[in-house]
Amino acid sequence: MNNNDSSEDLVEKYGTYDPQLDLSSYRHPTLELLPESQRLWLSNVKTSYRNFELPLLLENAPSIIVRDLYHHPNVLLAGTIASGKTQFIYNQIISWLYVFHPAELKFIICRSKPVDYNSIAKIERHFLSKLPGAEPAIAESGQVAKTINALLIECDHRLDLFTTAGVKTIKDYNNLFIHRKLNPADGHRFLSNIVLIMDDMQTFLHGDVTSSLISLTQRNLYTGIYFIGATSQIMSRSITPQLRANFSVRLAMRLMSQNESRKILDRVGAEKLNPPGELIFEQGDRLLTVKQPFVDYDVIQNVCDFVGSQRGYPNAYLLPITNVEESIFFSDFDIYDRDPLFEESTRLIVMHQQGSTSLIQRKLKLRYNRAGRIMDQLEAAGIVGSFEGSKAREVFYADEHALEQYLETINASNSSKLSNLSISESILRVAGSKIDKIVEQPEKLVQPKSGKENIAIKSPNDSCHNGNDSRKAQLAIAIFILAMILIIYLISGWEGVVNWLK
Numbered sequence: 068m069n070n071n072d073s074s075e076d077l078v079e080k081y082g083t084y085d086p087q088l089d090l091s092s093y094r095h096p097t098l099e100l101l102p103e104s105q106r107l108w109l110s111n112v113k114t115s116y117r118n119f120e121l122p123l124l125l126e127n128a129p130s131i132i133v134r135d136l137y138h139h140p141n142v143l144l145a146g147t148i149a150s151g152k153t154q155f156i157y158n159q160i161i162s163w164l165y166v167f168h169p170a171e172l173k174f175i176i177c178r179s180k181p182v183d184y185n186s187i188a189k190i191e192r193h194f195l196s197k198l199p200g201a202e203p204a205i206a207e208s209g210q211v212a213k214t215i216n217a218l219l220i221e222c223d224h225r226l227d228l229f230t231t232a233g234v235k236t237i238k239d240y241n242n243l244f245i246h247r248k249l250n251p252a253d254g255h256r257f258l259s260n261i262v263l264i265m266d267d268m269q270t271f272l273h274g275d276v277t278s279s280l281i282s283l284t285q286r287n288l289y290t291g292i293y294f295i296g297a298t299s300q301i302m303s304r305s306i307t308p309q310l311r312a313n314f315s316v317r318l319a320m321r322l323m324s325q326n327e328s329r330k331i332l333d334r335v336g337a338e339k340l341n342p343p344g345e346l347i348f349e350q351g352d353r354l355l356t357v358k359q360p361f362v363d364y365d366v367i368q369n370v371c372d373f374v375g376s377q378r379g380y381p382n383a384y385l386l387p388i389t390n391v392e393e394s395i396f397f398s399d400f401d402i403y404d405r406d407p408l409f410e411e412s413t414r415l416i417v418m419h420q421q422g423s424t425s426l427i428q429r430k431l432k433l434r435y436n437r438a439g440r441i442m443d444q445l446e447a448a449g450i451v452g453s454f455e456g457s458k459a460r461e462v463f464y465a466d467e468h469a470l471e472q473y474l475e476t477i478n479a480s481n482s483s484k485l486s487n488l489s490i491s492e493s494i495l496r497v498a499g500s501k502i503d504k505i506v507e508q509p510e511k512l513v514q515p516k517s518g519k520e521n522i523a524i525k526s527p528n529d530s531c532h533n534g535n536d537s538r539k540a541q542l543a544i545a546i547f548i549l550a551m552i553l554i555i556y557l558i559s560g561w562e563g564v565v566n567w568l569k
C-alpha cells in the first residue's frame with residue numbers, strides 16, 4: 068500500500084483487476100469531511116499506516132498503536148453490551164477508507180441489528196464483498212454459513228494460485244502480479260484483502276458455522292482473508308477452545324467479571340474498564356488500557372456518501388458460489404438443455420458486465436428469441452439476476468476468472484451426474500448432445516427495415532423446415548449411435564460402451 072500512488076500507478080498496478088472499469092479516478096475521502104476534532108488522528112493514521120499491510124487501530128492518541136492483521140489475521144473483541152464494540156469496528160472501517168483503494172480492500176459485514184451498518188450499502192460497489200444476490204450487510208444465519216464456506220473456497224483458490232506462482236504469501240504474490248510476472252490469462256489476478264467482520268458473532272455461531280469458522284481461521288494466514296469477531300457473550304459455548312486458540316489478537320472492552328477477563332485475555336483487568344470506549348489488550352508482556360476514538364455515525368455516513376458517489380465497480384466483489392449442485396440441479400435450469408452458445412454467452416455477459424439480451428443477440432448474431440432463451444438459461448443458472456424492465460440484469464460474476472471456475476464446476480457436475488444416470492438414459496443424453504452439435508447452424512441475422520436495434524425477424528417457415536430437417540438428422544444419428552453401441556457392446560461389453568459414451 069502506498070498513499071503516494073498516482074492514478075497512473077494505480078491503473079498500472081490494478082488495471083487487470085477489472086479491465087472493464089478501472090477506478091483510476093478514485094479519490095480517498097478528504098479530511099474536510101471530518102469534524103476538526105477527528106482530523107489530526109486520521110491524518111496521522113494516513114502516515115502511520117504506510118508501514119503496515121492491513122493495520123488494526125488500537126489507539127489513536129497520543130500515539131497511533133496498531134496490530135498488523137497481515138501477521139495476525141484473526142481478532143476477537145469481547146465486551147459487555149454497549150461497551151463500544153460496534154464503534155471499534157466503525158473506527159477500523161473509517162480509517163481504512165481513508166487509506167485504501169477499492170482494489171486493495173473488501174469487507175463483508177455480518178450484523179444482528181438492522182440499523183448499525185446501513186451506510187455500508189452505499190459503498191457496496193467499492194469496498195464490499197458478498198455472495199451473489201446477498202444483502203450488503205448480512206443478518207441471516209444461513210447466509211453467514213454460506214459466506215464462510217465461500218471464503219473457504221476463496222482461501223483454497225488463493226493457496227492454489229500461490230503454489231502455481233511459487234510463493235507463500237499474498238504480499239509476495241501481489242508483488243509478482245504487479246510486476247507483470249504472473250499472466251492473467253493463466254487465471255492470475257490481483258488479490259484484494261477481504262475482511263469478514265461479524266458483529267454480535269454469538270448470534271451466528273452454532274454447529275456447522277462454528278466448525279467452518281474454525282477451518283477458516285486455521286487456514287487463512289497470509290492469504291489476505293481476515294476475520295474480526297465481536298461478542299458480548301463471553302462465556303458462551305459457541306466460542307469453543309479450538310476457535311479461541313485461533314485468535315492471535317484478543318481484545319477486551321469492559322467485561323462483567325474477572326472470570327470473563329481471564330477467558331479472553333488469560334488475565335484479570337477487563338472488569339475494571341470504563342465503558343464505553345475503554346479497550347485493553349496485551350502489549351509485550353503487559354496489558355495496556357487505551358481509550359477508543361469516537362466518530363459520530365453522521366460522519367461515517369458522510370464518508371460513505373463521498374466514496375459511494377464515485378464511480379464504482381459494477382458489483383461488490385462476488386465470492387465463489389459454494390453449492391453449484393444445489394443452485395443448478397434444484398433450479399429450473401436443465402444442464403442438458405443448455406443452448407450450444409450458453410458458455411459463449413456467459414463469457415460475453417461477464418466480460419461486458421451487462422445482463423442484456425440484445426448484447427447476446429448483436430454479438431453472437433442470433434435471433435432475438437434465441438438470445439432471450441439463452442438469457443432465461445443464464446438466469447436459471449444463477450449467472451444473471453431477474454428481469455428488471457428497462458435496466459440491464461445484474462451480473463453475478465465479477466470477472467472471467469470466477470466465471471471459468473463456475474463453468475468448470477457445472478461441467479464437472481454434468482459429467483458426475485451423467486455417470487450416475489442409468490445406462491439407457493446416458494445413451495439418450497449423449498446421443499442428444501452429439502446430435503445438437505451436428506445440427507447446430509449459425510443463425511442468419513435478418514435486418515429489420517427500420518429501427519436502431521438489430522432485432523432479428525424470424526421467417527414463419529424457418530422453424531418448420533429446420534424442425535423437419537433436424538428431426539430427420541436426429542433420427543439418422545440416433546440409429547447410427549445405437550448401432551455403434553451394439554457393436555461396441557458385442558466387442559467389449561458394457562464397460563466399453565460406457566467408455567465410448569464418456
Ligand SMILES: Nc1ncnc2c1ncn2[C@@H]1O[C@H](COP(=O)(O)OP(=O)(O)OP(=O)(O)O)[C@@H](O)[C@H]1O
Pocket residue numbers: 146147148149150151152153154155267299343344345358359360361
Ligand atoms: N469511544 C467511545 N466514546 C464515546 N462514546 C462511545 C464510544 N464508543 C461507543 N460509544 C457510545 O456507546 C454506545 C454503545 O456503543 P456500541 O454500540 O459501539 O456498543 P456495543 O458494545 O457494540 O453494544 P452492543 O453490545 O449492544 O452491540 C453508543 O451510543 C456509542 O455512541
